[in-house]
Amino acid sequence: MGQTHAATPGAEKTGTRAEMREETERVILDAAERVFAESGFGGATMQAIADASGLPKANLHYYFASKERLYRRVVERIFTIWLEAADSFETSASPEVALRQYITRKMDLSRRHRFGSKVWANEVMHGAPIIQDYLETTLREWTETRIAVIRRWSEAGQIRPVDPRWLLYLIWATTQHYADFAHQIETLNSGPLSDRQWAEATDTVCGIILRGIGLDDGGTA
Amino acid sequence: MGQTHAATPGAEKTGTRAEMREETERVILDAAERVFAESGFGGATMQAIADASGLPKANLHYYFASKERLYRRVVERIFTIWLEAADSFETSASPEVALRQYITRKMDLSRRHRFGSKVWANEVMHGAPIIQDYLETTLREWTETRIAVIRRWSEAGQIRPVDPRWLLYLIWATTQHYADFAHQIETLNSGPLSDRQWAEATDTVCGIILRGIGLDDGGTA
DNA sequence: AATATTCTTGACTGGTTGGTCAGGTCTGTT
DNA sequence: AACAGACCTGACCAACCAGTCAAGAATATT
Structure with a gap:
């Protein structure tokens, strides 16, 4: 498939590589913040964060090594x-x-x-x-x-x-x-x-x- | 094995059936309160509550049907x-x-x-x-x-x-x-x-x- | 003492989760 | 156009967890 998914569909195609990476990380962090707030660390699942950010789960692990590291960043x-x-x-x-x-x-x-x-x-x-x-x-x-x-x-x-x-x-x-x-x-x-x-x-x-x-x-x- | 374990060793052998049941439930509830407070609902495990109350895990499910019911009681x-x-x-x-x-x-x-x-x-x-x-x-x-x-x-x-x-x-x-x-x-x-x-x-x-x-x-x- | 009932427990299971990976796709560079 | 490197993702796996169960042990009842 390739780069099909998008956090805010149609609005993030611009920017340099670094800018796009930053944007994606921000989208994931926003979603994670919400999910962690709603379910706690133990209750939150990477799948839920993935769904909330509109990305496949494997993609989260591309940007953040582990659930704990993502949480720490949040x-x-x-x-x-x-x-x-x-x-x-x-x-x-x-x-x-x-x-x-x-x-x-x-x-x-x-x-x-x-x-x-x-x-x-x-x-x-x-x-x-x-x-x-x-x-x-x-x-x-x-x-x-x-x-x-x-x-x-x-x-x-x-x-x-x-x-x-x-x-x-x-x-x-x-x-x-x-x-x-x-x-x-x-x-x-x-x-x-x-x-x-x-x-x-x-x-x-x-x-x-x-x-x-x-x-x-x-x-x- | 049988009735070997005890929450407060040596101090709860007295009392009627109903009293002992109440006492055991109280011990479990105390342990559960602590574990839920420390780890949240999702982060808490029945095993951790079992360890904290000094009982085997299966025993918890004898007194409380499910994790959620135990939590509700807490x-x-x-x-x-x-x-x-x-x-x-x-x-x-x-x-x-x-x-x-x-x-x-x-x-x-x-x-x-x-x-x-x-x-x-x-x-x-x-x-x-x-x-x-x-x-x-x-x-x-x-x-x-x-x-x-x-x-x-x-x-x-x-x-x-x-x-x-x-x-x-x-x-x-x-x-x-x-x-x-x-x-x-x-x-x-x-x-x-x-x-x-x-x-x-x-x-x-x-x-x-x-x-x-x-x-x-x-x-x- | 025999029987019924309540309690105890190790072992097991089906389902879920964090994390991995190989193979694909896209983008920038030469 | 060809190459390289960054990015994407479906499918997979080992670990873990809530909940089950059957058999055994203690206690109550007769």
Whole structure:
């Protein structure tokens, strides 16, 4: 047969060899992210990922040596996106702006990157067998710098004194909940959250957290 | 061979037939909860559960017809424990006491029932394939009564006006995070949280949430 | 003590899965 | 046009897993 299949039929015939390879890998990674999120690592099958990406199974093994390597790439990609999208509040001067922006961005990520969040949650829940090294190096460093920032706010009297760790966990937990537990939320809501509801939820979360650490909010919640 | 194996060697020879059956089922359910939490439904094997409970695999199928039925029983058990432990704040008069107690109990559950929380999270994250009916009936009813209570507080001016749903999700997310993401927390903490840290975390969470909805706390956080 | 019933267990099986491979096809280069 | 190397894929396989079963052992019943 030869090169018959295509991920997005009719739209990917252009590009150099390297570009096409990158595109194919992206298609597989997207499909894998979805399948891993829906079934977990053990529950996911290469066949399901193959079907989801519109490629024969053998093709997956041409681009990714094994199921575990594919999974690792998926998790790495998510981790990167998360870290990139999250260093907003380092640059901002005031706690209000910094935290509000960080929470808003994380809520946005939960909405638009639901599968990624789920894969990450799965991996950590199962003891991070694949990406333990990331937790111990990159995540730890990232966390420590944020803790330092929050502690400075606290010492300068800009916010009420709180252990920065419990605050960070609260923010992570709450925002990611909207991705990881989307199914539960949508069941209780009898359908997906509307634009308005997302905005309300984000605003309420910001409001509670900002007030909770002694900031007079500035929002509407 | 015959009745040679035993879950807790030497300690379960007493009791009636029914009691021994119940005990054996409990041992299997405990082991299953742990294994399902660690590996997910797809990743868990009946052999692993058998090893964890100290019984031959065939024995599991004597007590539970199939892997799925065993899993269902595990999830049902967790769900029941959760609901029972959670109707505290219906009886309490003041929002402060009610919420503080509810949050504290949920934090306790996260600490002592880590595996259960993880299994629940897994199930919901994967779209609740097994217990969707519970979400639509029991959980929905439970949630609606709590929403009504919070709304009454809100209308009576006892707390700041917030959509009760976003508040509930924030509480669920934050408390369960300490179970579901325990591995991440312990990695960043270089070890399990101490008694003092659990108390601090609980207090901080209470403090932020209570202040966040306009209560003057009353605690130390 | 004989019989019935519940429990235990090693060995087995049909079906599924991750991974392989040989042979084919397409594309760029000379 | 001929060649080389990258890419594609149906068919296959060894490993593994949920679930079965028949025979044996403990316990209850008469």
